[in-house]
Amino acid sequence: DAKTTQPTSMDCAEGRAANLPCNHSTISGNEYVYWYRQIHSQGPQYIIHGLKNNETNEMASLIITEDRKSSTLILPHATLRDTAVYYCIVRGKNDYKLSFGAGTTVTVRA
């Protein structure tokens, strides 16, 4: 049973911010939100994760709503190399496993 819901696909313009939504309405208090991406012919790559506070790193920002039922991954300046499938994953605090849903296929266009 899927813990997250993401749009199937989205297009973004190169150089613009890409905002990727994720719904996780059944998330529990000790579960984290993780984002990974998979570029074609490669293994998934970790992007960012958070519990309830907004997070930022060199790749992206993660905005989690106050009720934690949804989040948005922001790629501040999308490039063609950001074209990939992006996975939003809810993961328990003590759960080492990752369960992948269908993800969002993001295409960055010049």
Add this chain to the structure above:
Amino acid sequence: SAVISQKPSRDICQRGTSLTIQCQVDSQVTMMFWYRQQPGQSLTLIATANQGSEATYESGFVIDKFPISRPNLTFSTLTVSNMSPEDSSIYLCSAGSGIEKLFFGSGTQLSVL
């Protein structure tokens, strides 16, 4: 971070044969996992490779079909046994230490004729 190397990167095999995929990590890791990614699909967890003990398999996957070894903290193998065309997939190794993030190999693309 951890760098994960998988061998082979791809193979074409005959029905009924077996293939062993190797996963080597450049540092000691606590957890190692094996995933399958069927054509056009997302990743499905096959099993957790436990160091020094039997692997823990997810529902729908059995040891006879996917035997796994993990002799130490940096190495694991996955064997796909008695292959059929339905086993044609990408098989990925994943590893990490601690809860924060997992790293993935580039995968082994398997085609069964």
